Amino acid sequence: MPDFAEPLARLILEIKRLPGIGQKSAQRIAFHILRAQREDVERLSAALLDVKDKLGLCAVCNNISDAEVCLYCRDPHRDRHKICVVEEPHNLVPIETTRTFNGLYHVLHGSISPLRGIGPEQLRIKELLNRLHEADVEEIILATNPTVEGEATAVYLARLLKPLGIRVTRIAMGIPVGSDLEYADEVTMSKSLENRREM
Amino acid sequence: MPDFAEPLARLILEIKRLPGIGQKSAQRIAFHILRAQREDVERLSAALLDVKDKLGLCAVCNNISDAEVCLYCRDPHRDRHKICVVEEPHNLVPIETTRTFNGLYHVLHGSISPLRGIGPEQLRIKELLNRLHEADVEEIILATNPTVEGEATAVYLARLLKPLGIRVTRIAMGIPVGSDLEYADEVTMSKSLENRREM
Numbered sequence: 256m257p258d259f260a261e262p263l264a265r266l267i268l269e270i271k272r273l274p275g276i277g278q279k280s281a282q283r284i285a286f287h288i289l290r291a292q293r294e295d296v297e298r299l300s301a302a303l304l305d306v307k308d309k310l311g312l313c314a315v316c317n318n319i320s321d322a323e324v325c326l327y328c329r330d331p332h333r334d335r336h337k338i339c340v341v342e343e344p345h346n347l348v349p350i351e352t353t354r355t356f357n358g359l360y361h362v363l364h365g366s367i368s369p370l371r372g373i374g375p376e377q378l379r380i381k382e383l384l385n386r387l388h389e390a391d392v393e394e395i396i397l398a399t400n401p402t403v404e405g406e407a408t409a410v411y412l413a414r415l416l417k418p419l420g421i422r423v424t425r426i427a428m429g430i431p432v433g434s435d436l437e438y439a440d441e442v443t444m445s446k447s448l449e450n451r452r453e454m
Numbered sequence: 455m456p457d458f459a460e461p462l463a464r465l466i467l468e469i470k471r472l473p474g475i476g477q478k479s480a481q482r483i484a485f486h487i488l489r490a491q492r493e494d495v496e497r498l499s500a501a502l503l504d505v506k507d508k509l510g511l512c513a514v515c516n517n518i519s520d521a522e523v524c525l526y527c528r529d530p531h532r533d534r535h536k537i538c539v540v541e542e543p544h545n546l547v548p549i550e551t552t553r554t555f556n557g558l559y560h561v562l563h564g565s566i567s568p569l570r571g572i573g574p575e576q577l578r579i580k581e582l583l584n585r586l587h588e589a590d591v592e593e594i595i596l597a598t599n600p601t602v603e604g605e606a607t608a609v610y611l612a613r614l615l616k617p618l619g620i621r622v623t624r625i626a627m628g629i630p631v632g633s634d635l636e637y638a639d640e641v642t643m644s645k646s647l648e649n650r651r652e653m
Binding site for chain 1: 457458459460461464465469472473474475478482483484485487494495497498499500501503504505506507509518521524525542543544547
């Protein structure tokens with residue numbers, strides 16, 4: 256690798272820390288920044304910090320939100336009888352993209368992983384149970400990832416929720432096992448929602 | 455596409471403006487930023503602005519530099535008898551990566567393009583001619599891109615420089631024509647430097 260002037264070398268290093276960005280992409284982006292208008296770089300720089308400063312978690316579902324209650328939970332057109340449980344806020348994206356689910360969400364912020372020392376008590380499960388008391392929930396769709404940890408979390412939640420008389424379903428394993436929800440295409444994700452099965 | 459909380463939507467939009475970043479990559483990076491430590495985001499944000507504020511052009515070769523004279527021009531170990539002419543500062547990267555060129559550079563900051571209204575007078579050609587008076591230059595290697603514009607620029611420079619009694623060479627067309635220097639692998643780039651031909 257050639258030597259870069261210090262601020263450029265530092266920027267390449269910082270960009271390389273981002274997911275999916277290798278050395279060549281980082282260089283390409285850094286040289287783009289170098290040529291860009293200062294106000295455009297200022298906008299990007301401010302947007303980065305604003306995401307850290309202006310977003311919190313929804314008081315109801317723990318999704319990312321710029322208000323106390325997120326845009327799904329405060330939307331009167333969403334079906335309050337269905338809750339789709341996901342591991343992380345970004346897992347909502349492929350589900351929303353299908354436009355086939357009109358219920359609410361619950362974000363666990365993780366999955367059960369004994370190897371990493373993460374048990375059910377570290378996930379937002381208590382908050383999910385509290386929601387069942389408040390609203391008339393008919394179905395809980397478990398949309399945790401099709402991985403060992405996601406499956407373990409789904410099984411744990413099914414055992415916990417079914418005795419409460421709620422219908423508990425699991426998204427179909429149409430998505431390649433071992434992968435991440437994030438990479439699912441719209442059709443596979445739609446199929447997966449459609450073929451959810453009783454647990 | 456789902457709705458994102460405003461600061462997140464804005465960050466995704468800003469990241470999508472970067473070269474080679476589509477919607478999915480932008481989302482992935484934005485969610486990564488959301489989860490990252492604030493100090494890490496601050497470092498990235500500062501690095502972006504520093505590149506705009508702390509870098510200028512080398513007074514000798516017009517390469518990017520954090521000092522009046524860039525690190526290549528001030529390096530006493532580089533061969534001052536050879537100058538490699540490139541279009542843009544980022545074109546130095548694949549050449550330096552080969553570690554087979556030990557001369558100096560000259561950055562034109564563009565190429566002759568009648569379609570975009572760019573003539574020789576808009577490029578840093580006068581500065582190149584001035585360097586020939588000051589130093590004992592034996593060879594000028596034309597490493598402009600293998601595109602119509604890059605080739606036109608090389609032909610223009612060859613006609614200008616050969617009457618001055620300087621050896622003018624062109625990097626070999628081992629690199630796929632119509633592509634950009636940036637994408638060349640090390641071996642192809644080495645071959646290309648090795649097979650430079652008289653003009």
